Amino acid sequence: MNVNEAAKVHAVYLPQDEMPTHWYNILADIPDQLPPPLDPRTLKPVSPEPLLRLFAKELVMQEVATERFIKMPDEVYDAYLSLPRPTPLIRARRLEKFLGTPAEIYYKCEYVNPTGSHKPNTAIAQAYYNMVEGNKRLVTETGAGQWGSALAMASALFGLKCSVYMVRASYDQKPGRRVMMETMGADVVPSPSKNTKFGKSILETDPNNTGSLGIAISEAVEDCLAHDNTKYCLGSVLNHVLLHQTIIGQEAKKQLEMIDVEPDIICGCIGGGSNFAGFAYPFMADKIKGKSDAKFVACEPKAVPSTTRGTYTYDFGDAAEMTPLIKMYTVGHKYQPPPIHAGGLRYHGKAPSLCYLINKGYMSSVAYSQNEVFEAACILARTEGMITAPESAHNVKYAIDEALRCKRNGEKKTIVFNNCGHGLLDLQAYDAFMNGRLEDYEPAAIEVPKLIH
Numbered sequence: 001m002n003v004n005e006a007a008k009v010h011a012v013y014l015p016q017d018e019m020p021t022h023w024y025n026i027l028a029d030i031p032d033q034l035p036p037p038l039d040p041r042t043l044k045p046v047s048p049e050p051l052l053r054l055f056a057k058e059l060v061m062q063e064v065a066t067e068r069f070i071k072m073p074d075e076v077y078d079a080y081l082s083l084p085r086p087t088p089l090i091r092a093r094r095l096e097k098f099l100g101t102p103a104e105i106y107y108k109c110e111y112v113n114p115t116g117s118h119k120p121n122t123a124i125a126q127a128y129y130n131m132v133e134g135n136k137r138l139v140t141e142t143g144a145g146q147w148g149s150a151l152a153m154a155s156a157l158f159g160l161k162c163s164v165y166m167v168r169a170s171y172d173q174k175p176g177r178r179v180m181m182e183t184m185g186a187d188v189v190p191s192p193s194k195n196t197k198f199g200k201s202i203l204e205t206d207p208n209n210t211g212s213l214g215i216a217i218s219e220a221v222e223d224c225l226a227h228d229n230t231k232y233c234l235g236s237v238l239n240h241v242l243l244h245q246t247i248i249g250q251e252a253k254k255q256l257e258m259i260d261v262e263p264d265i266i267c268g269c270i271g272g273g274s275n276f277a278g279f280a281y282p283f284m285a286d287k288i289k290g291k292s293d294a295k296f297v298a299c300e301p302k303a304v305p306s307t308t309r310g311t312y313t314y315d316f317g318d319a320a321e322m323t324p325l326i327k328m329y330t331v332g333h334k335y336q337p338p339p340i341h342a343g344g345l346r347y348h349g350k351a352p353s354l355c356y357l358i359n360k361g362y363m364s365s366v367a368y369s370q371n372e373v374f375e376a377a378c379i380l381a382r383t384e385g386m387i388t389a390p391e392s393a394h395n396v397k398y399a400i401d402e403a404l405r406c407k408r409n410g411e412k413k414t415i416v417f418n419n420c421g422h423g424l425l426d427l428q429a430y431d432a433f434m435n436g437r438l439e440d441y442e443p444a445a446i447e448v449p450k451l452i453h
């Protein structure tokens with residue numbers, strides 16, 4: 001593409017027949033072996049077998065797979081095409097102009113599907129494998145409601161029942177998400193709930209508990225173990241979830257190649273880490289091989305500062321201590337996240353591969369409070385006409401700050417972010433921000449229990 005053509009780019013569309021056919025597995029390229037998940041009783045690495053009670057077999061195999069590329073089943077590929085995929089890559093020219101920056105800003109539109117976020121990329125794969133293996137019902141947790149909506153949709157597509165434990169804070173803040181899931185046929189229960197022993201035990205001591213992803217995960221796992229023909233699905237953190245999300249970054253890479261653009265800064269928000277990993281890892285492969293010196297920045301809330309103030313250590317993935325111990329940045333599995341509107345970022349830990357990359361210096365991370373994040377989101381809305389999810393608003397804030405830094409330093413960098421969800425069911429959060437009703441939260445001290453000495 002010549003300079004004049006590149007100057008005209010507003011949106012880059014990858015033809016459907018160029019959509020990637022395989023997921024990319026970063027475990028094939030990470031220089032070290034990741035610290036394995038440990039059995040909390042023996043402190044020995046867990047074998048995949050106990051996971052088979054919870055997850056479809058194929059997903060357990062993907063969890064431990066080491067091949068670089070894994071082929072998507074045809075049915076999953078077709079379902080992706082009808083979401084629709086590939087999603088566009090937009091050049092945010094009006095935002096650039098408003099900021100007066102020499103930087104170029106691009107974003108990947110992961111909100112252009114019926115449920116409005118990146119979550120269907122893995123929900124479709126997980127529901128498909130469960131259907132093929134003869135399972136009848138899926139159970140999960142949801143923070144913001146985006147993951148629950150995606151699994152409700154995918155379950156409907158593949159004829160499965162779906163039950164969702166929705167973190168109480170989000171259940172109250174986002175009734176639209178509950179109705180969306182119910183419309184697609186799912187049962188939605190506020191968590192902590194009276195459905196499980198763990199939920200009941202919390203409600204006995206604290207009837208107004210607003211919940212957390214850690215608690216909702218424990219409830220969903222307990223429900224799964226108590227019912228036949230039922231499997232559990234997780235919307236983030238695990239290797240197989242991140243793997244499915246790599247369709248995002250592979251498409252984005254091809255789209256940037258189509259316009260001869262090399263990214264300098266790649267950023268995204270992190271709750272469990274799946275959208276950012278899925279977006280970043282196909283680019284990270286080049287950095288690990290020394291072929292790129294792009295900067296990778298993960299954005300999180302100051303209210304749940306896992307990577308910026310937490311500890312890199314072994315911790316439980318859930319509040320009831322039912323999962324294996326996972327080596328990750330964590331604020332502690334008993335941490336009660338404040339009820340920020342970015343419900344999908346209220347998770348105490350992060351994906352092990354992402355934490356490894358941060359720990360080894362391949363990535364960095366930043367934290368923001370909700371008011372500054374919504375201010376950035378309003379700038380995006382008023383320049384690009386796009387109302388982003390409270391979660392992705394975190395990386396919008398980073399992209400804007402970075403573009404302003406470029407302006408001050410006279411640098412022409414290319415910033416690319418994953419716009420991983422729309423905020424059309426989060427409008428009351430925008431309303432609270434615009435009317436000065438949004439509170440900022442920051443824990444004074446964070447105590448992470450040392451589970452392994």
Ligand SMILES: Cc1ncc(COP(=O)(O)O)c(C=O)c1O
Pocket residue numbers: 117118143144145146147235236237269270271272273274275276343344345389391392420421422
């Ligand atoms: C729109 C959106 N973005 C980000 C996240 C955070 O999850 P992850 O870090 O796995 O992408 C969520 C989780 O619910 C979400 O709904």
